[in-house]
Structures are given as structure tokens and as C-alpha cells.
Amino acid sequence: MESQIIEIDVADWQVANSNPARIAGLEAGKVLYFPHLPFALLPEERGLLRPDIRDPKVRNISLDAAGHLKGASGDTATQLALALMIGRFRSHAQSLVHSLLPKYKDALRLAPTSFRPTQVETRAQSWRADDRRLHVDAFPSRPNYGERILRVFSNVNPDGVPRVWRIGEPFETVAKKFLPRAKPYISWQASLMKTLHITKSCRSEYDHLMLQLHDGMKGDMSYQESADQITMPFAAGSVWVCFSDQASHAVMSGQYMLEQTLHLAPEQQYDPQSSPQAILARLVGHPLV
Ligand SMILES: O=C(O)CCC(=O)C(=O)O
Numbered sequence: 001m002e003s004q005i006i007e008i009d010v011a012d013w014q015v016a017n018s019n020p021a022r023i024a025g026l027e028a029g030k031v032l033y034f035p036h037l038p039f040a041l042l043p044e045e046r047g048l049l050r051p052d053i054r055d056p057k058v059r060n061i062s063l064d065a066a067g068h069l070k071g072a073s074g075d076t077a078t079q080l081a082l083a084l085m086i087g088r089f090r091s092h093a094q095s096l097v098h099s100l101l102p103k104y105k106d107a108l109r110l111a112p113t114s115f116r117p118t119q120v121e122t123r124a125q126s127w128r129a130d131d132r133r134l135h136v137d138a139f140p141s142r143p144n145y146g147e148r149i150l151r152v153f154s155n156v157n158p159d160g161v162p163r164v165w166r167i168g169e170p171f172e173t174v175a176k177k178f179l180p181r182a183k184p185y186i187s188w189q190a191s192l193m194k195t196l197h198i199t200k201s202c203r204s205e206y207d208h209l210m211l212q213l214h215d216g217m218k219g220d221m222s223y224q225e226s227a228d229q230i231t232m233p234f235a236a237g238s239v240w241v242c243f244s245d246q247a248s249h250a251v252m253s254g255q256y257m258l259e260q261t262l263h264l265a266p267e268q269q270y271d272p273q274s275s276p277q278a279i280l281a282r283l284v285g286h287p288l289v
């Protein structure tokens with residue numbers, strides 16, 4: 001399998017010049033890896049790196065687009081310090097993406113920034129929520145009608161512990177494997193799920209198929225083992241960027257990560273034909289949204 005990782009050795013969150021090969025690689029579903037791009041914590045922020053800073057009822061701590069902090073435990077001073085740290089990471093992530101992908105700059109829609117203090121190996125989850133299985137991102141309750149999910153990840157582990165991912169095969173290969181097993185889209189069921197508030201809006205055929213891929217991959221243990229894949233330790237002090245709705249990924253171990261999600265309409269890509277929506281529409285032979 002062709003390498004799914006493009007390494008970029010820059011040490012500045014403002015990349016000097018944008019590069020067509022990187023952009024095409026990212027839009028083809030590859031992961032851009034910056035091995036030497038630490039997000040430097042302030043001395044007073046070191047104390048925020050502890051698992052019990054998360055409210056046990058939620059999965060991650062997050063700062064929403066409006067700047068509200070969710071999911072943290074602790075007093076007002078702690079919550080303020082967390083919001084400042086996560087907000088600073090957000091600015092860094094945005095300047096990285098804007099300098100790397102100038103065409104996206106005015107088209108991106110900001111989504112929450114997360115802080116993940118939990119040790120991955122200790123997390124117990126249902127198979128469907130278990131990100132230790134290879135998957136492409138698709139959200140059961142939030143249909144997105146083809147809008148892209150671009151994510152910036154930063155390993156801020158203070159003890160040099162890598163965040164280990166597996167990275168699987170290209171999206172089209174995944175789609176060709178799982179589309180034939182996908183349940184058909186039934187529009188009245190999509191309306192019913194909206195009425196019952198199972199989904200926030202009506203699932204499109206695109207959303208249905210993406211969830212079928214997500215569930216199909218995670219539910220197939222022999223696929224999990226036998227699919228073409230590499231194990232990738234993302235070093236402490238590194239950053240990686242990918243379209244997580246396209247790059248097949250799984251997290252195996254690690255602790256302390258910051259993550260920024262950005263949404264993008266596929267029409268705003270450098271090459272809209274490389275989007276999952278375009279690939280799936282070609283494979284099924286009709287438009288999906
Ligand atoms: O926690 C991680 O490293 C990645 C989990 C994941 O699958 C995701 O954020 O989409």
C-alpha cells in the first residue's frame with residue numbers, strides 16, 4: 001500500500017508556503033504529520049494534565065465555537081486556565097490550517113476544540129463508540145450532508161508517551177469493500193428518526209452510507225485485523241492533520257491530546273471530486289444529498 005502519511009518537518013504553526021503535493025495528499029485522505037511541532041504548555045498549565053480534570057460523565061473536555069467550556073471538573077480558576085489553554089491551541093491550529101490550505105481559510109466552519117486527558121487503553125466502550133477499531137468518522141445523531149471533517153491533533157503528553165494510531169487503506173478501497181454490504185437508504189426511516197429526535201436533522205443518503213461504512217468497519221473483527229494498515233506512533237510534541245471522514249484510523253494508546261475540528265463544504269476543496277461524497281456518488285451511480 002502506498003504510504004498514507006506525509007511527513008512535514010517544520011517547527012512553526014505558520015507554514016511558510018503552501019505546497020500542492022501536500023494539499024493533494026491531504027485531500028486524497030492522507031495524514032499530514034509534523035513530527036517536530038510542539039504545542040508548548042505554560043508552566044502553570046502543566047497541572048491541567050491529569051485525568052480527573054474531566055467530568056466522568058463526558059467523554060472529552062471541549063471548548064465550543066462560542067467559547068464555552070464543557071466537560072471539565074474543578075473550580076473556576078481551573079476552568080478558566082483550561083479554556084485559555086484550549087483556546088490558545090485553537091488559534092495555533094487555525095493558523096496552521098490557514099497557512100497550509102489558504103483556499104480553505106474563508107470557507108471553514110469552526111467546530112469544538114477538545115482536550116482528551118484520559119488514557120486510551122483504559123477506556124471501556126461499546127463497539128460502535130470504540131475508536132480503537134479502524135473507522136472513518138461519521139456521527140449517528142448529527143447528519144452533515146457531505147460537509148467535511150478536518151481535524152488537527154496534537155500530542156501534549158509530558159512524559160514522551162506517543163499517541164499510537166493505526167491507519168488503514170484509502171477511502172475508495174474501504175467503500176468498495178463495505179458498500180455492497182450496506183443496508184439500503186430508506187427515506188421514511190430517516191424522517192422518522194428526525195421526528196423521534198434520534199437525529200438532529202434528517203439523515204441524507206450520504207449520512208446513511210457513511211454510518212454504514214463506520215459501523216461495517218468497526219463491526220468486522222476480521223477486517224480490523226486483516227485490512228491493509230500501518231501502526232503509527234505520533235510522538236509527544238507532534239501534530240497531525242487529516243480529513244477524519246476519509247482517512248481510516250484507530251487510536252490504540254496514549255494520553256493527553258488536543259484536537260481541533262473544522263468543517264468544510266466539499267465544493268470548497270481544491271479538488272471536490274476527491275471528497276467522500278463524490279467517491280460514494282460515483283460508486284453508487286447517483287447523487288447522495
Ligand atoms: O483519540 C484519538 O486519538 C482519536 C480518536 C478518533 O477516532 C477521532 O477523534 O476521530
Ligand SMILES: [Fe+2]
Nearest residue numbers: 131136137244
Ligand atoms: Fe475517529
